[in-house]
Amino acid sequence: MSSPIPKAVIFDLGKVVLDFDYGIAARTLAPFTRTDAAALRTLIDQSPLLHQFETGLISSRELFETVAQETGYHGDFETFHDAFGNIFGEIEPMVNLHREIRAAGIPTHVLSNTNEIAVHHIRQRFPFFAEFDSYIFSHEVGAMKPAAPIYEALEQSAGLTGPDLLYIDDRPENIDAALARGWQSILHHDPAVTVPEVWKRLRPG
Numbered sequence: 456m457s458s459p460i461p462k463a464v465i466f467d468l469g470k471v472v473l474d475f476d477y478g479i480a481a482r483t484l485a486p487f488t489r490t491d492a493a494a495l496r497t498l499i500d501q502s503p504l505l506h507q508f509e510t511g512l513i514s515s516r517e518l519f520e521t522v523a524q525e526t527g528y529h530g531d532f533e534t535f536h537d538a539f540g541n542i543f544g545e546i547e548p549m550v551n552l553h554r555e556i557r558a559a560g561i562p563t564h565v566l567s568n569t570n571e572i573a574v575h576h577i578r579q580r581f582p583f584f585a586e587f588d589s590y591i592f593s594h595e596v597g598a599m600k601p602a603a604p605i606y607e608a609l610e611q612s613a614g615l616t617g618p619d620l621l622y623i624d625d626r627p628e629n630i631d632a633a634l635a636r637g638w639q640s641i642l643h644h645d646p647a648v649t650v651p652e653v654w655k656r657l658r659p660g
């Protein structure tokens with residue numbers, strides 16, 4: 456049995472439409488601490504602290520205070536906020552893909568494990584980010600992929616379920632959770648592979 460044509464496309468953000476590097480934040484902030492960039496990166500990059508922040512368990516201010524406590528950071532909150540958030544760059548072929556999907560009249564949504572500092576900076580820097588139909592963020596839902604509640608939130612927001620949704624994410628565990636719900640999914644590695652695959656699903660034959 457072939458899959459139906461998806462009615463909406465869902466994008467993960469990190470490493471799909473936006474590249475990110477917490478090494479940039481660590482190098483910017485390290486001179487204001489008693490530690491070095493490598494140790495600082497360990498504290499903030501894919502760490503238990505980041506997980507708490509992206510689950511909405513701690514606020515930006517609490518993140519700032521924890522980093523200050525653990526590293527001796529003595530800059531102000533604004534400097535910290537800017538450095539922590541300025542770690543993103545567009546993955547151009549995927550931003551173009553998003554634009555073309557919208558031009559074809561197909562709704563798009565964001566499903567991201569992220570945090571309020573990242574979203575603030577992404578909104579300010581990347582105009583394409585304003586163009587999605589809806590946004591499901593882990594820190595607002597209080598759950599991170601691959602946990603079910605964040606996928607349920609997306610289904611409610613999109614008003615669609617199962618194979619009517621086409622999801623693009625770079626992490627296998629996130630794709631597995633989507634497939635378990637019956638979503639069509641693409642494990643993203645390379646825009647040169649993903650872009651034609653998306654159009655094959657949206658415009659079969």
Ligand SMILES: [Mg+2]
Pocket residue numbers: 467468469470471624625626
């Ligand atoms: Mg990702």
